Amino acid sequence: MRFGIKGKEVVAITLLTLLVVATTTFIHLSQLTRVVVQEALQQAELIAKQMYARSSRSLSRARGQNPAEILRRDQELRTLLDASVGYSPHLLYALIADQKGKMILNSEREKEGSDAPERPSLEHLLSLDPIGRFRALYERGKIYETTLPLSLNNKPFGSIRLGITTSLLRRELNASLQESLALAGLTLPVAWLVAMGLGTLILKPIRRLTREVDRIGRGDFEIDARRGRGDEIGELTSQLQLLGQQLQADRLKMLGEKAQLQQVVDHLEDAIILFTRDRRILFFNKAAEVVVRRPLEHVVGWPWEDMLEPSHPLQPLLEQAFEQQVGFRNATIALPRDGGHKEFLVSVFFVTDAQQAMGAMVVIKDLESIKTLQSLISYSAKLTALGRLTSGVAHEVKNPLNAMMIHLEIVKEKLDVPPEQVKQSLEVIGSEIRRLDRVVQGFLKFIRPEELSLKLLDVNALLKDVVALLETEWQKDGIRFAFQFDPILPLMAADEELLRQAFLNILLNACQAMPTGGTVAISTEQEGGEIVRVSIADTGVGIPPEDIDKIFHLYYTTKPGGSGIGLSLVYRVAQMHDGSIEVSSKVGRGTTMVVRLPVG
Numbered sequence: 001m002r003f004g005i006k007g008k009e010v011v012a013i014t015l016l017t018l019l020v021v022a023t024t025t026f027i028h029l030s031q032l033t034r035v036v037v038q039e040a041l042q043q044a045e046l047i048a049k050q051m052y053a054r055s056s057r058s059l060s061r062a063r064g065q066n067p068a069e070i071l072r073r074d075q076e077l078r079t080l081l082d083a084s085v086g087y088s089p090h091l092l093y094a095l096i097a098d099q100k101g102k103m104i105l106n107s108e109r110e111k112e113g114s115d116a117p118e119r120p121s122l123e124h125l126l127s128l129d130p131i132g133r134f135r136a137l138y139e140r141g142k143i144y145e146t147t148l149p150l151s152l153n154n155k156p157f158g159s160i161r162l163g164i165t166t167s168l169l170r171r172e173l174n175a176s177l178q179e180s181l182a183l184a185g186l187t188l189p190v191a192w193l194v195a196m197g198l199g200t201l202i203l204k205p206i207r208r209l210t211r212e213v214d215r216i217g218r219g220d221f222e223i224d225a226r227r228g229r230g231d232e233i234g235e236l237t238s239q240l241q242l243l244g245q246q247l248q249a250d251r252l253k254m255l256g257e258k259a260q261l262q263q264v265v266d267h268l269e270d271a272i273i274l275f276t277r278d279r280r281i282l283f284f285n286k287a288a289e290v291v292v293r294r295p296l297e298h299v300v301g302w303p304w305e306d307m308l309e310p311s312h313p314l315q316p317l318l319e320q321a322f323e324q325q326v327g328f329r330n331a332t333i334a335l336p337r338d339g340g341h342k343e344f345l346v347s348v349f350f351v352t353d354a355q356q357a358m359g360a361m362v363v364i365k366d367l368e369s370i371k372t373l374q375s376l377i378s379y380s381a382k383l384t385a386l387g388r389l390t391s392g393v394a395h396e397v398k399n400p401l402n403a404m405m406i407h408l409e410i411v412k413e414k415l416d417v418p419p420e421q422v423k424q425s426l427e428v429i430g431s432e433i434r435r436l437d438r439v440v441q442g443f444l445k446f447i448r449p450e451e452l453s454l455k456l457l458d459v460n461a462l463l464k465d466v467v468a469l470l471e472t473e474w475q476k477d478g479i480r481f482a483f484q485f486d487p488i489l490p491l492m493a494a495d496e497e498l499l500r501q502a503f504l505n506i507l508l509n510a511c512q513a514m515p516t517g518g519t520v521a522i523s524t525e526q527e528g529g530e531i532v533r534v535s536i537a538d539t540g541v542g543i544p545p546e547d548i549d550k551i552f553h554l555y556y557t558t559k560p561g562g563s564g565i566g567l568s569l570v571y572r573v574a575q576m577h578d579g580s581i582e583v584s585s586k587v588g589r590g591t592t593m594v595v596r597l598p599v600g
Contacts, residue, residue: 017191025180030130032176033137036169037126040090041146044122044162047084047094048148051160054080055096059152067152068104071096072112081107084162089172092143092165096150098158119145122164137173142166271344271364277357279303279322291335291364314346318362321348325357332367343367401437408433452576456491457499459532459597463522466503470511478517486525492532492599494577499597502573505566506536506593513540513591530599537592543585551583570595 058074059067071077081094085107095106097116106112122144125136136142148160271288275281281302284292291314292299292307299307308315313333321327327348334341345365350357408430415422467481510520518539527533543551552571574581577597585591 013194014192017187021183021187025183026130028180029134029173029177033130033133033173034126036172037122037133037137040088040164040169041122041126043088044091044146044164045148047088047091048146048160048162051077051080051084051094051096052148052150055150055160059150059157067157068098071104078105081105090164090168092163092168094163095161096158097161099156104158116161119143119161119163122146137166137169139166270366271362273362273364275360275362277359279305279318281307282359288364314362317346317348321350321360325350327360401433405430405433405437452495452498454493454495457494457496458489458491459494459499459534460485460489460524462496462500463503463524463534466500466507467522469504470507474511477511477515479511479514480519482519482521484521484523489524489526489532490599492597494597495573498573498576502570502595503534503536505570506595509566510536510538510540510591510593513538513542515541518590527596532597532599534595534597535592536595537590539590542587542589543583543591544587548583548585552581 054074054077055071058070058077061070081096084094085091093107095111095116096104098104101116103112103114103116123146125133125144128136143163143165146162146164149156150158150160271285271291273281273284273288273292281296281299283300284296289295294307305315308318313335317328317331317333327350329347330345331347332343333346334343345367347363347365349361349363351359351361408426412418412426418426463485464483467483471481507520514520521535521537523535525533552567571581574595574597579595579597581596582594583591584594
């Protein structure tokens with residue numbers, strides 16, 4: 001049988017009250033027994049002294065006579081003995097015995113002349129401990145004596161003995177004991193009622209807290225915090241309110257993370273199904289709905305035997321895996337798809353904790369998608385190899401070009417005054433060699449794989465340095481530069497040399513697009529805390545709409561003598577930094593290029 005808090009409190013207070021009552025009753029009874037014995041002893045001593053005084057007067061007249069006979073004939077003494085026994089509620093008998101223990105006088109006359117029995121003294125009863133005294137008082141037929149010695153002519157003559165029986169003492173004790181037990185019997189129900197009342201008062205706020213906890217369990221995190229309580233219950237309520245707020249925040253965070261995880265998992269091409277230890281559906285993503293053929297909310301908590309048809313190819317694989325508690329990888333099955341059958345790879349992984357299986361995860365991959373991915377990887381590897389081959393060819397072309405340029409200069413030196421036609425031919429050959437060298441250099445820069453040398457970079461300072469290189473050269477053509485920089489632009493991790501070259505190419509294009517002069521406006525700002533936005537706008541001739549999509553193509557150019565590599569490099573640098581570049585332009589009004597780069 002289990003007790004609640006109220007039952008335990010009632011039992012505890014009742015037991016405590018019982019202990020207090022028992023203790024006080026014991027102390028009361030021990031004091032009472034002592035008082036009763038002391039009172040009996042005092043009365044006996046008083047009677048003994050009265051008898052002593054009367055006996056002494058009688059014995060004083062016993063010159064030459066038998067003292068015992070004198071005492072027997074003394075009617076006043078005998079009356080005193082009889083009256084003493086009748087007067088005292090505790091006295092059983094009173095006697096006077098001689099030195100040898102023979103009774104001279106006795107309130108019980110038939111015993112006169114016989115030997116007086118030896119009795120324990122009443123003083124000994126008084127000296128006992130409370131428990132021993134209580135046991136002695138309730139010992140059946142026990143008699144105690146108080147003795148006062150008698151003397152005759154300054155010599156011991158006998159003694160006065162008063163007998164007190166415990167049965168007479170118990171009468172007074174029993175009345176007090178009954179009163180104590182009655183008080184205890186009355187106290188225990190009162191204590192029980194008080195405990196019930198206190199339990200109700202104490203449990204009232206606890207029950208309210210229990211209801212609040214139940215509300216938290218049901219998802220209602222608003223706690224009714226009663227004000228005005230400065231005790232422990234009020235403190236507990238405040239803590240419970242804080243706990244509810246924390247749980248609500250954690251739940252919202254968990255729901256957000258769950259939704260985000262659900263979104264991420266739903267975008268996976270592989271089907272993922274999670275089972276509990278007892279083979280019930282816990283979760284699966286969108287891709288798995290094709291296999292299950294039902295939405296998740298309809299089958300969550302179902303056994304997989306009920307979820308899948310008996311003829312489903314997954315049935316025997318899952319049955320074997322769960323029976324042996326051993327997973328497997330890449331088992332091939334055919335599932336109906338798009339009016340036919342497609343092959344899938346099935347893998348089962350068991351989730352264990354302390355060597356005990358807690359559930360299983362089934363991953364189903366589309367074999368056709370895997371083959372497509374493998375083809376893409378193979379194609380990418382071939383493109384990489386082709387890039388290396390092209391780079392090697394470009395290097396092989398560059399070396400003969402250098403040799404041709406050197407030998408051309410030697411031919412020019414050996415011809416002191418060449419004919420005009422030969423001189424023009426030599427200039428044409430030199431110009432074409434240099435043009436071909438520029439093409440090869442640009443091609444190498446574009447296809448060569450670069451490794452970024454990242455460091456923290458101030459984009460505002462970098463743009464100022466690039467403008468400083470161009471400002472002197474283009475000022476004479478009527479071109480000026482205007483800045484609008486974000487003063488709190490964060491530092492970003494980037495390759496300084498690559499960005500310098502990219503911004504230099506954009507600014508050169510802007511200057512070249514304004515043959516009659518104009519303004520290049522450069523601005524920076526931060527977007528969303530994670531993106532640095534750089535805008536470069538000119539007031540030049542603009543770009544026709546049909547050419548905007550082509551300007552980043554390799555070797556595409558509309559400028560006389562242009563290589564078509566500059567903006568291609570800008571686009572590639574932006575891609576290498578996980579950034580982007582946008583172009584907007586109107587013919588005759590100018591062009592704006594916006595570069596967005598991530599901070600980290």
